[in-house]
Amino acid sequence: MLVLGIDPGLKHTGFGLIKIENRSSIYIGSGTIVTSVKQTTSQRLVIIFKGIQEIIEYYKPDQVCIEKIFLNINPKTTLLLGQARGVAICAATISLSDIYEYTSLQIKQTVVGYGHANKEQVQEMVKHLLKLSDTPHSDAADALACAITHIQHNKFNTR
Amino acid sequence: MLVLGIDPGLKHTGFGLIKIENRSSIYIGSGTIVTSVKQTTSQRLVIIFKGIQEIIEYYKPDQVCIEKIFLNINPKTTLLLGQARGVAICAATISLSDIYEYTSLQIKQTVVGYGHANKEQVQEMVKHLLKLSDTPHSDAADALACAITHIQHNKFNTR
Numbered sequence: 216m217l218v219l220g221i222d223p224g225l226k227h228t229g230f231g232l233i234k235i236e237n238r239s240s241i242y243i244g245s246g247t248i249v250t251s252v253k254q255t256t257s258q259r260l261v262i263i264f265k266g267i268q269e270i271i272e273y274y275k276p277d278q279v280c281i282e283k284i285f286l287n288i289n290p291k292t293t294l295l296l297g298q299a300r301g302v303a304i305c306a307a308t309i310s311l312s313d314i315y316e317y318t319s320l321q322i323k324q325t326v327v328g329y330g331h332a333n334k335e336q337v338q339e340m341v342k343h344l345l346k347l348s349d350t351p352h353s354d355a356a357d358a359l360a361c362a363i364t365h366i367q368h369n370k371f372n373t374r
Numbered sequence: 375m376l377v378l379g380i381d382p383g384l385k386h387t388g389f390g391l392i393k394i395e396n397r398s399s400i401y402i403g404s405g406t407i408v409t410s411v412k413q414t415t416s417q418r419l420v421i422i423f424k425g426i427q428e429i430i431e432y433y434k435p436d437q438v439c440i441e442k443i444f445l446n447i448n449p450k451t452t453l454l455l456g457q458a459r460g461v462a463i464c465a466a467t468i469s470l471s472d473i474y475e476y477t478s479l480q481i482k483q484t485v486v487g488y489g490h491a492n493k494e495q496v497q498e499m500v501k502h503l504l505k506l507s508d509t510p511h512s513d514a515a516d517a518l519a520c521a522i523t524h525i526q527h528n529k530f531n532t533r
């Protein structure tokens with residue numbers, strides 16, 4: 216069972232892959248799809264779409280999960296994030312049947328044990344839980360944290 | 375020169391095609407991509423994406439324009455609209471190099487001559503300007519109005 220976690224954003228879309236083998240979570244890979252403010256929004260959305268498609272074609276995950284967007288921000292940011300998120304969801308759903316969604320609160324609660332944990336705490340716990348030698352970049356860590364949440368919520372590692 | 379106008383939405387995505395021939399705007403086609411609340415958001419986004427791709431493959435427009443989202447609505451609606459809009463923009467940009475954007479105010483100002491015109495006024499003016507025998511559905515009319523705005527802003531019909 217291979218799980219792909221996605222943390223969508225117009226500038227940085229984090230992704231992380233975790234495999235379940237003998238009830239253990241094994242880190243497979245992670246990274247960030249980066250777009251530039253010098254590109255048009257349309258071009259940036261296509262980069263995110265194609266990036267997610269390439270990751271799915273390369274790693275062939277069984278399930279995909281994505282972080283829900285926190286709504287209490289300004290409408291312009293919500294719109295830009297929404298556009299990026301829609302594209303990431305669409306790219307994943309074309310390849311896989313459906314995707315799972317978790318709020319930032321659920322993810323932080325699962326990974327750190329505290330719903331209002333900061334970015335550094337999430338990074339440290341992801342590093343610890345997956346026995347990584349280096350601390351992953353913040354967006355990749357959030358994507359891996361989303362995948363860890365999906366695995367724990369579905370008890371893939373305790374069956 | 376064939377122009378495709380798009381009015382994006384999660385439930386109804388309107389589209390309309392206008393051809394410029396001998397400085398005249400000729401109606402080619404219009405319609406609405408409809409999704410159901412019984413489908414998941416992911417499935418609905420894929421329907422919009424594939425729908426726009428099919429329209430572009432079938433009609434082969436030269437340029438695509440899309441209505442900008444009015445931001446002064448609740449964040450949840452902005453997010454859902456943003457996701458649908460992102461997917462429509464992405465589908466169009468994959469096939470064509472870039473797309474043009476107009477606000478609802480610009481569109482109503484161009485088509486009706488009054489920025490705060492209502493939906494019925496837009497439908498009536500679209501019907502009149504394109505010499506249609508029937509009044510187009512509201513979402514299709516908005517998409518055609520967007521295409522009319524793009525044509526007038528670029529003076530395609532006066533060159």
